[in-house]
Amino acid sequence: MPAAEKSRDNSGNDNGRHARTGHRDRMSDTSGWGRFRRSEAATGLSLISLPGAYVIFLLAVPLFTVLLTSFYTDGTNDAGVKAVLPILTGENYAEVWTSPIYRALMLRSLGISMSVTLATVILAYPVAYYVSFYVAPSKKSLWLFLITIPFWTSYIIRVFLWKVVLGYNGVFSSLLTETGILAEPISFLTNGGVAITITLAHAYAPFAILPIFVALEKIDRSYLEAGQDLGETKWTTFLRVTLPLSMAGVIAAAMIVFIPTVGDYVTPDLMGGGKYPMIANAMEIQMLKLRHQALGSALAVSAMGIVAVVTVVFLLCNRRFLRGSSR
Amino acid sequence: MKSLQAKSLLLPIYAVAYLIFLYAPILLLPVFAFNDSVILSFPLGGFTAKWFGVMWQDEQLWNALKNSLIVALATAAFATVLGLLAARATTRFRFPGKGGMLGLIMLPLVLPEMILAMSLLVVFLGIGLNMSILTVILGHVLFTTPLAVAILSSAFQSLDKSLEEAAYDLGETPASTFRLIILPLVMPGIVSSFLICFTVSLDEFIIAYFLSGTDTMLSAYIYGQFRFPANVPKVMALGTILVLLSICLLALAEYTRRRGIARTGGKSSGGFL
Numbered sequence: 099m100p101a102a103e104k105s106r107d108n109s110g111n112d113n114g115r116h117a118r119t120g121h122r123d124r125m126s127d128t129s130g131w132g133r134f135r136r137s138e139a140a141t142g143l144s145l146i147s148l149p150g151a152y153v154i155f156l157l158a159v160p161l162f163t164v165l166l167t168s169f170y171t172d173g174t175n176d177a178g179v180k181a182v183l184p185i186l187t188g189e190n191y192a193e194v195w196t197s198p199i200y201r202a203l204m205l206r207s208l209g210i211s212m213s214v215t216l217a218t219v220i221l222a223y224p225v226a227y228y229v230s231f232y233v234a235p236s237k238k239s240l241w242l243f244l245i246t247i248p249f250w251t252s253y254i255i256r257v258f259l260w261k262v263v264l265g266y267n268g269v270f271s272s273l274l275t276e277t278g279i280l281a282e283p284i285s286f287l288t289n290g291g292v293a294i295t296i297t298l299a300h301a302y303a304p305f306a307i308l309p310i311f312v313a314l315e316k317i318d319r320s321y322l323e324a325g326q327d328l329g330e331t332k333w334t335t336f337l338r339v340t341l342p343l344s345m346a347g348v349i350a351a352a353m354i355v356f357i358p359t360v361g362d363y364v365t366p367d368l369m370g371g372g373k374y375p376m377i378a379n380a381m382e383i384q385m386l387k388l389r390h391q392a393l394g395s396a397l398a399v400s401a402m403g404i405v406a407v408v409t410v411v412f413l414l415c416n417r418r419f420l421r422g423s424s425r
Numbered sequence: 426m427k428s429l430q431a432k433s434l435l436l437p438i439y440a441v442a443y444l445i446f447l448y449a450p451i452l453l454l455p456v457f458a459f460n461d462s463v464i465l466s467f468p469l470g471g472f473t474a475k476w477f478g479v480m481w482q483d484e485q486l487w488n489a490l491k492n493s494l495i496v497a498l499a500t501a502a503f504a505t506v507l508g509l510l511a512a513r514a515t516t517r518f519r520f521p522g523k524g525g526m527l528g529l530i531m532l533p534l535v536l537p538e539m540i541l542a543m544s545l546l547v548v549f550l551g552i553g554l555n556m557s558i559l560t561v562i563l564g565h566v567l568f569t570t571p572l573a574v575a576i577l578s579s580a581f582q583s584l585d586k587s588l589e590e591a592a593y594d595l596g597e598t599p600a601s602t603f604r605l606i607i608l609p610l611v612m613p614g615i616v617s618s619f620l621i622c623f624t625v626s627l628d629e630f631i632i633a634y635f636l637s638g639t640d641t642m643l644s645a646y647i648y649g650q651f652r653f654p655a656n657v658p659k660v661m662a663l664g665t666i667l668v669l670l671s672i673c674l675l676a677l678a679e680y681t682r683r684r685g686i687a688r689t690g691g692k693s694s695g696g697f698l
Contacts, residue, residue, distance in 0.1 A: 142518030146526055149507040149570065153529045156567050160544035167547055221443065228440040243679060248447045250671050252628050254648050255664040258657075259450035262457070269453065303447055354535070361537020363631055368651065378539040385543055386635070391550070398543055405537075 168395035180389040190396035200380065200397065204404065207377040210291055211359040214298040218355050219348060221299065222306035226347075227340075229307075230314035242311070249304040257368050260297040264369075290366070290374025297365050302358075306351040313347025314340070345419035353409060360405050377401050454668060458661040464654075476662040483659065486646060492558055493627055493643035500565040501623040507566065508573025508618055509611075515574075516581040527574075534571040541568060542635035549636065556638025564632040569622040576621060580614025580685060613685025620678035624671050 167182055168190055175181040194200050229241045248256070263269045274280040317340060325335035363378040372379075377397065384394035413420070458477070462470035480486060514520070515527050533541055545564050554560060584607065592602040633642035641649075647663070650656040 138518045139520040142514045142520030142523065145510050145514035145518070146520070146523075149511040149530055149574075150526050152507060152570070153526075153532070153567070156545065156563060157532060157541075158529060160548040161540075163548050163551065164540075164544045224436060225440050225443045228436045232436060239683070243675075244444060245447065247672060247675065248451050250624055250628075250675050251451055251668045252644065252647065252664060254630050254644055254651075255454070255660070255667070256450055258651055258660075259453055262453065263450060300446065300450070303443075357535050358537050361539045363539050364648075378537065381539055381543060385546065391547055394543065395547065398540055401537075402540060 164395045165399055167392055168399045170392045172390045172392045182391045190393045191400065193393065194396045194400050200377075200400075203375060203377045203380050204401065206291070207360050207401075208404070208408070210294055210298070210376065211356050213291075213295050214302065214359050215352050215356045217295060217299045218302050218306045219310075219351050222303060222351065223310055223348070226307045226310035226314055230311055242308070245307055246304045249301075253301065254364055254368070256301060257297055257365050260293070260300065261369055264293050264296065290370040293369045294365050294374065294376075297369055298359050298362060301365070302355045305354045309350040309354065310344060310347040313344040313350075317343045342419060345416065349413070349416050349419060352412070356412075357405055357409065361401065451668060454661055454664045457658060458665040460658065462658075476658045480659045480662045485641070486643075486663065489641045489643045489646035492637075492640050493633075496558055496561050496565060496633075496642065497623045497626040499562045500569055500626040501619045503562070503566045504569040504573045504622040505577075505615060505618045507570045508577045509615065511570070511574045512577035512581050516578055516584075517586075530574060531571045533568050538568070538629075538631040542632045545632070546635050556636055556640075558637070558640050560636040560638070561633055561640070561642060564636050565626045565629060568629065568632060569625050572621055572625060573618040576618040576682070577611065577614050580611040580682075583685075584610055611685070613681040613683075617678040617682040617685075620674050624674055627667075628671075 169186050169188065171183045171185040171187050171189070173181065173183045173185075175183070225245070229238060229245075233241055261268070265271075271280070275282070321339050321343070322335055325339045326332070330338065360376075361378045362376065363382060366374055366376040366379055381394050381397050381401075384390045384397060459472055459474060460470055461473035461475070511527070511530055515523060542564065545560070545567075549556065549560055588606055588610070589602055592606045593599075597605065628644060630644040630648060634645045634648065637645060647660055650660045
């Protein structure tokens with residue numbers, strides 16, 4: 099029996115069994131509602147409705163609430179308790195954008211985030227390149243697994259361990275003084291920025307390696323042979339073929355590292371000991387300690403806005419690498 | 426010739442050095458956990474296992490661990506169910522608003538955790554919800570669902586659509602086809618999603634710290650201990666155990682995921698993310 103006839107036979111006999119293969123039983127449907135109910139779109143929508151409702155109520159609504167709260171006023175309610183009063187105002191933003199403290203914190207957060215991103219991507223690229231081009235295919239998964247394991251161990255403990263390594267008389271310093279390389283113990287923590295950058299570059303390493311690795315894996319190896327057949331050296335082939343073709347991965351890696359590190363809370367808190375705060379620490383102080391929800395929300399919205407602008411500018415600057423790379 | 430060889434060695438040496446950089450802090454955990462001194466520096470004191478005993482007798486720790494285990498189990502279960510629905514819907518069906526919906530579901534992956542925690546806090550306080558284990562679960566499900574969707578999408582993508590069609594032709598209903606054909610084939614993805622969400626929830630700090638109220642979570646407990654230098658070796662002992670546990674869980678997750686891909690006839694490529 100030809101396939102087409104068979105499928106029509108089936109849809110005639112056991113109507114309803116094909117609810118998931120909408121294109122087949124369209125013939126047996128009469129009403130428009132029935133057709134919709136059996137269609138692909140209806141099944142898809144009904145499946146997505148639960149996770150969709152969850153993110154709408156617990157992500158979209160809260161984000162919108164933060165946006166709204168940022169225009170409200172911090173004050174005290176009738177019972178004398180600190181609360182957000184629904185009086186519309188632009189004062190929170192005025193304070194966030196004119197205060198030299200918040201400007202300094204925002205600039206520091208952006209500066210640290212950018213140096214972390216740069217350091218992480220530059221350090222990660224050769225590793226991704228090595229795993230993609232030199233490691234035997236059967237060993238690649240093992241390498242990726244080894245790279246991701248440290249990332250799955252408690253973040254707070256890892257940050258704290260960096261403090262132990264870098265601190266005054268810490269592991270690094272005591273090893274150097276014990277072996278006689280250094281006469282006096284040193285501390286990296288006196289410069290909060292450096293300590294925070296090292297710790298974050300370590301924490302986000304796998305996030306940078308994986309997208310670059312994926313982009314490198316997609317490169318057709320015959321392009322490289324073609325480059326060398328046309329007289330390029332290994333180095334110029336890398337610069338003119340491999341690097342541009344892997345830029346989509348590099349850009350993805352940069353964004354994956356940049357966006358969350360701007361809002362990092364734990365590392366500046368533990369490494370800087372409260373003396374080297376970033377923007378997220380200021381948000382925590384406003385939200386939890388001082389209970390200034392409106393001001394805290396304005397800080398959060400401003401920070402997200404700045405991150406979004408930086409990200410968009412970064413993407414626009416690199417758009418020639420992203421065009422046509424979506425394979 | 427010799428210089429060429431030296432050049433080709435440079436990259437592997439760098440890669441190994443990088444791995445050492447990645448593992449260095451974690452390798453210090455057991456060193457200080459068995460070190461007979463409250464000061465974490467070299468030269469080390471004598472060998473001792475007493476910190477594990479101190480850890481074992483800490484009531485607060487057990488309480489925090491209990492809270493975190495409840496949260497992690499609930500989170501893993503809910504996130505995997507939501508991930509299963511979303512992954513199935515987006516890999517198999519076309520429907521209006523699919524891109525936007527998937528984008529919203531995956532958004533927590535790129536939002537700073539602080540923003541997630543803050544926005545949930547504002548809403549929960551606004552509707553008068555008391556902070557407890559429940560609010561942490563709500564936050565963690567939001568945070569881990571994108572991971573579940575990513576893992577399960579790859580499981581569904583490697584699924585051959587003709588297997589499902591064959592089941593329909595043999596007279597199975599959509600429900601029985603899902604139960605008999607699709608579920609067993611994506612089961613390794615489900616297991617791996619569950620384990621990953623569990624591990625991430627157990628480790629997560631910001632949401633757990635903002636939304637837990639008086640129910641202390643394990644990560645917040647650890648954070649609090651760092652304020653008291655005398656308690657730090659105990660945390661090193663705890664950290665050693667946690668690292669071993671997460672490596673076991675991850676190895677298990679990776680093993681089941683690979684087996685699942687092999688079973689559906691696909692090729693393993695890459696790791697979790």
